[in-house]
Amino acid sequence: MSRLVLAQTFVKRLSQLPNQDQKMVRDAVMQLHLDTAAGGTPRPGLRWHGLDAPKLYSVSPNMDYRVIVYHDSGDYAVLYVDHHDEAYHWAARRRLEVHPYTGAMQVVEVQERTEVVTHVQEVTEERPFGGIDPGYLLQLGVPERYVQTVRHATTRNAHELLELLPEEVAERLLALLSGELVVPPDERGDDPFTHPDAQRLFTVLSGEEELEAALSGAWPEWTVFLHPSQRRLIERNFNGPSRVTGGAGTGKTVVALHRAARLAREGQRVLLTSYSRTLVSRLEQLLELLKLEGARQNITVMTVHALARQVGTELGLPERQPEDGNDQLRARLANCAGQQGGTLSADFLLAEWRGVIEAQGLLSWEEYREARRAGRGTPLGARGRREVWQVTQCLCAGLAADGKFTWRSMCDAVTERLHGQPARFDAVIADEGQDLGPAELRFLLALLGGETGRLMLTLDEGQRIYQRAFPMKPLGLNFQGRSARLKVGYRTSQQIRELADRLLPGTIRDADEGVETRLTLSRFQGPAPTLLALKDSEAELLALGAWITQRLQEGVKPAELAVFTRHDPARTASRLTELTGHATSVLGTNDEGSDPATVSVSTMHRAKGMEYRAVAVSGLTAAALPSAQRLAELSDPADLEDFVAQERHLLYVAATRARDWLLLSYSGEPSRFLSGLPVTLADPAGTGGE
Numbered sequence: 202m203s204r205l206v207l208a209q210t211f212v213k214r215l216s217q218l219p220n221q222d223q224k225m226v227r228d229a230v231m232q233l234h235l236d237t238a239a240g241g242t243p244r245p246g247l248r249w250h251g252l253d254a255p256k257l258y259s260v261s262p263n264m265d266y267r268v269i270v271y272h273d274s275g276d277y278a279v280l281y282v283d284h285h286d287e288a289y290h291w292a293a294r295r296r297l298e299v300h301p302y303t304g305a306m307q308v309v310e311v312q313e314r315t316e317v318v319t320h321v322q323e324v325t326e327e328r329p330f331g332g333i334d335p336g337y338l339l340q341l342g343v344p345e346r347y348v349q350t351v352r353h354a355t356t357r358n359a360h361e362l363l364e365l366l367p368e369e370v371a372e373r374l375l376a377l378l379s380g381e382l383v384v385p386p387d388e389r390g391d392d393p394f395t396h397p398d399a400q401r402l403f404t405v406l407s408g409e410e411e412l413e414a415a416l417s418g419a420w421p422e423w424t425v426f427l428h429p430s431q432r433r434l435i436e437r438n439f440n441g442p443s444r445v446t447g448g449a450g451t452g453k454t455v456v457a458l459h460r461a462a463r464l465a466r467e468g469q470r471v472l473l474t475s476y477s478r479t480l481v482s483r484l485e486q487l488l489e490l491l492k493l494e495g496a497r498q499n500i501t502v503m504t505v506h507a508l509a510r511q512v513g514t515e516l517g518l519p520e521r522q523p524e525d526g527n528d529q530l531r532a533r534l535a536n537c538a539g540q541q542g543g544t545l546s547a548d549f550l551l552a553e554w555r556g557v558i559e560a561q562g563l564l565s566w567e568e569y570r571e572a573r574r575a576g577r578g579t580p581l582g583a584r585g586r587r588e589v590w591q592v593t594q595c596l597c598a599g600l601a602a603d604g605k606f607t608w609r610s611m612c613d614a615v616t617e618r619l620h621g622q623p624a625r626f627d628a629v630i631a632d633e634g635q636d637l638g639p640a641e642l643r644f645l646l647a648l649l650g651g652e653t654g655r656l657m658l659t660l661d662e663g664q665r666i667y668q669r670a671f672p673m674k675p676l677g678l679n680f681q682g683r684s685a686r687l688k689v690g691y692r693t694s695q696q697i698r699e700l701a702d703r704l705l706p707g708t709i710r711d712a713d714e715g716v717e718t719r720l721t722l723s724r725f726q727g728p729a730p731t732l733l734a735l736k737d738s739e740a741e742l743l744a745l746g747a748w749i750t751q752r753l754q755e756g757v758k759p760a761e762l763a764v765f766t767r768h769d770p771a772r773t774a775s776r777l778t779e780l781t782g783h784a785t786s787v788l789g790t791n792d793e794g795s796d797p798a799t800v801s802v803s804t805m806h807r808a809k810g811m812e813y814r815a816v817a818v819s820g821l822t823a824a825a826l827p828s829a830q831r832l833a834e835l836s837d838p839a840d841l842e843d844f845v846a847q848e849r850h851l852l853y854v855a856a857t858r859a860r861d862w863l864l865l866s867y868s869g870e871p872s873r874f875l876s877g878l879p880v881t882l883a884d885p886a887g888t889g890g891e
């Protein structure tokens with residue numbers, strides 16, 4: 202009996218081919234399987250023949266395409282497909298080797314770039330791995346042919362080398378670079394394709410049906426080829442609350458989905474949640490791809506607020522409508538302060554309400570009088586506190602009289618009602634957890650009957666755009682020993698990730714004093730991002746139009762393109778259409794999709810959770826980012842600092858929605874967040890930086 206193994210590189214390339222070509226390749230692979238499954242040989246029609254590289258073979262679905270296959274004893278591993286020359290070029294640069302220490306199958310790149318790295322011999326430069334014992338490097342999975350190259354790598358070219366090595370190895374070396382102690386992977390096993398290191402790249406198929414599903418494109422890569430660090434987080438049972446962190450596009454949502462699926466298959470009642478409807482509807486769509494069948498009914502997918510409202514109604518809380526916009530609350534606070542002749546500004550009062558009273562769920566004057574005001578910049582004496590309390594009580598009374606609630610106060614009210622009730626879920630997984638506040642977390646814990654160990658948060662401090670950081674330990678959430686960082690960037694090209702990383706500090710500290718370095722690796726290369734500086738907004742829109750035209754000509758579909766702006770996307774969309782003729786649709790705050798024949802335009806806030814092949818972030822002026830309008834309203838230094846950090850994160854979020862192409866643009870004075878980034882001056886086609 203022989204086995205058929207599929208490599209992630211094949212599945213990915215197959216999905217990029219035109220439909221009719223995919224079918225032809227699928228038929229050829231199915232044929233190969235049928236011919237060899239019972240120990241036979243491939244039929245002559247497949248034109249099976251050996252290549253120059255050891256154990257690599259080629260199959261020809263037609264005159265144009267070649268499928269590259271590794272074959273050894275009973276194993277057939279389908280590695281890659283492409284047009285004749287490209288496929289052979291791919292094969293010529295790769296070897297499949299069973300690693301001598303780990304026993305895992307590795308795809309090792311050879312030639313060209315290896316030599317580039319080896320020949321950089323600047324003795325004066327620091328060699329970060331120079332002092333590491335070759336035996337230890339081997340234990341970490343470094344391919345034998347690379348051990349000396351790694352030891353010779355300099356600080357400058359170490360990253361180039363890491364992008365070249367098998368991912369699992371690069372990840373361990375990256376951890377060494379950031380000063381972590383790295384434990385070598387498991388001892389070698391018997392099967393090179395099922396070693397945890399190999400599972401991110403290969404999947405052994407158990408039959409024709411599975412092969413059919415894989416080949417028909419019903420198998421998006423993420424549903425099968427998990428990174429070992431993702432797999433561990435999905436399979437591990439934690440003895441306390443757990444946390445998954447990672448930069449944009451490192452697969453945190455993928456972990457959340459697979460873990461929810463795994464627990465549901467075991468019969469657990471799972472809540473998979475996040476804070477916005479857009480994010481939750483994306484979770485719902487992706488969950489369908491995991492083909493859960495009966496187990497699907499064990500998973501509730503809902504926003505925290507929608508669920509709180511539903512549970513509140515069940516528990517007999519009066520029906521109220523949400524009123525949570527900053528502008529509405531600020532107006533109510535100004536009104537109350539005016540009535541009471543207070544001295545504090547509406548903005549200060551709002552920040553105190555959001556940052557102290559709502560954040561800590563303070564329900565009485567005594568509690569507020571004693572409360573810690575950590576993170577608030579302006580000190581408040583007893584008189585000031587009294588004034589804040591009176592005004593915010595007036596706010597609450599006004600909201601209640603009008604049949605309204607703020608989401609946080611509703612969460613707190615429901616949490617109180619849930620007290621002492623049995624758990625409604627066996628597990629809660631909250632994606633984009635950085636933007637959930639204390640009230641939301643308390644509610645989630647109440648749904649678990651207080652069992653903090655059944656909560657998993659996936660989050661990125663660098664993408665915090667709504668919620669100021671707050672310590673989680675007082676809520677009983679201590680993640681020590683149960684926190685893991687994902688380091689492989691799946692979404693964005695190396696070039697886009699590197700630029701986006703420059704928008705944020707290299708390390709980020711959370712409110713519990715945890716410090717994380719943001720080092721991440723990318724899985725693929727792409728064109729350099731472009732930063733355009735134009736003389737006025739009309740010139741900027743024309744340049745944007747030219748950039749879009751160029752992308753469309755290169756085969757990017759309108760639905761794979763998005764434009765993000767800080768303010769007023771409707772205006773950008775209509776001016777863009779007027780000036781350039783490109784059809785656009787504006788995405789609102791609901792989860793509605795856009796017309797696939799148009800380019801999406803939305804706010805940078807709406808970008809969260811989205812993904813496109815090409816993204817333009819336009820109008821990045823000093824006045825727009827951080828929003829000058831909002832800055833003028835803030836007086837407390839801590840509020841200002843929080844706000845500027847959130848605006849910076851917003852740019853990071855918008856930029857990291859791009860997989861292959863990124864354009865940043867502005868006219869006049871640039872946003873302070875762009876300082877230090879190389880500008881490609883007015884270049885309408887967007888080719889200057891590429």
Ligand SMILES: Nc1ncnc2c1ncn2[C@@H]1O[C@H](COP(=O)(O)OP(=O)(O)OP(=O)(O)O)[C@@H](O)[C@H]1O
Nearest residue numbers: 422423426427428449450451452453454455691692
């Ligand atoms: N193991 C994997 N194999 C292939 N693709 C993956 C894998 N994990 C994640 N991806 C892909 O990478 C992209 C980003 O994944 P995901 O949305 O889970 O990342 P994230 O960390 O939640 O991102 P963000 O924080 O930016 O929202 C998606 O297209 C996803 O399908």
